[in-house]
Amino acid sequence: MPLSAGDVQPALSLWPDLAGGTARLINHSENQTFLVETERRGRFTLRIHRPGYQSRPAIESELAWLTALRRDTDVPIPEPIPGRDGRLLQAFKTPAEKTHLAVLFRFADGIEPAPDNNMCELFRTLGRYAAQLHLHATQWQRPEGFQRPVWRAASILDADGLWGDWRIAPGVDAAIRSVLDRTDSALWRRLSEYGLGEDRFGLIHADMRLGNLLVDGSNVTLIDFDDAGFCWFVYDFAAAISFHETHAAVPGLRSCWIEGYRTMRPLGDEHVEAIDSMVMLRRMALLAWIGSHAETRLAQTHRRGFAAGTAQLAERYLRGALWPK
Incomplete structure (x- = not known):
């Protein structure tokens, strides 16, 4: 309560x-x-x-x-x-x-942006913000005793994950479980291959979703660093499309985010190719979160059909790409 x-x-x-x-x-x-x-x-x-x-x-x-x-x-x-x-x-x-x-x-002025098909400039801004945070994180001398969560395959996909167990989330029936089990294995493999090098893994915001933005005219305030932790840098894009991964506008928003990011920090093709894995990883995290936070309005809003949508996204991921190249 x-x-x-x-x-x-x-x-x-x-x-x-x-x-x-x-x-x-x-x-x-x-x-x-x-x-x-x-x-x-x-x-x-x-x-x-x-x-x-x-x-x-x-x-x-x-x-x-x-x-x-x-x-x-x-x-x-x-x-x-x-x-x-x-x-x-x-x-x-x-x-x-x-x-x-x-x-x-x-108090910061502004309202949460609604998902629509005219968000390219907003996602360019988010790309710039993410790059600025990543640059800062790689140069900043963290104080002694600094502690933040580590968002990796184990802490997201395992049964004792930070946000709960996706396997017991609402709507995960036998058919969906079969698809997501294969996706879980594929994510472990691909994330291991991508690695944890300093050019790709570090301190990030980790929750730049629309609900953590306040838009006031041309000003966009980034709020809520409560989930900030150590993760892959391009996970910040995945977080930005949280709960909207199946929206038709996402491929275009991905391009806009990359454009904005590259104005502040290099982002090579290897990292761009890893975005699909980050989106799938985030979606699995959200599925677990909905199950472990059933009392919240946010979980109740997205609960219906979320597991089925996750499985549909997973099928595309297993076939090789979430979106056309």
Whole structure:
């Protein structure tokens, strides 16, 4: 069950800017996000972390990278606000005495873009953002004790994957299971062949989906680094088309993303060819996520037919390509 405004009221006292503020839930996905409105200081977003998902050191590491990106790049990213004690990460207890971790961000204007056939410029922007983040990650000196998830075949495809087990996701019947078992094996093989070289694997956002973008005119703000971790760089494209992998516009969006990426960082053909595997890997991750997060509106929205759509995508992957060359 999501927390109520009353549950998070004790958290507001941890930030001077929130004095007299009121909170209301605006999103419940991996974490819970509240809009906090104040008379004097304006609006903020308060992120309440899902218990047991990310550890305190992992969240502090996320915030360290986010802070460095705001300092070193021009990618629009929300500003985290320190609490009374100067720390970005805070802990509070609900009236029921349950402890939660929380981070406050200055409110960013914009709305989530809707999937349509006129998103080429948006995906060029996402390609540029991804390349800038990857460049930064390869040059940035990470602080001691830096911890983030590792998104590899094992942590996504295995039964104890970070987002759950795709094998027990809704809609995975015997026929679909057979196709996805073969896809699982093919992914292990192809990802092993692609490898983990420094030119292709490193720290990424890992969740640049439409729900983590705020579009305000020509400005696109990238939010929610909660899943940021170590993965293949081109996985960031796969994340960008999350839940929409079968949309007819995707091949064109792929081209636009690559164009944008290449304006900031080289992307050779070997990496472009790996995109199909990343899209299939992400789709398997989302299938598992829908099963393990059934209480969320996002999972409920996409649940129907998602396993069947994943199997159809997998059949194309096993035949050699998700989209015509």
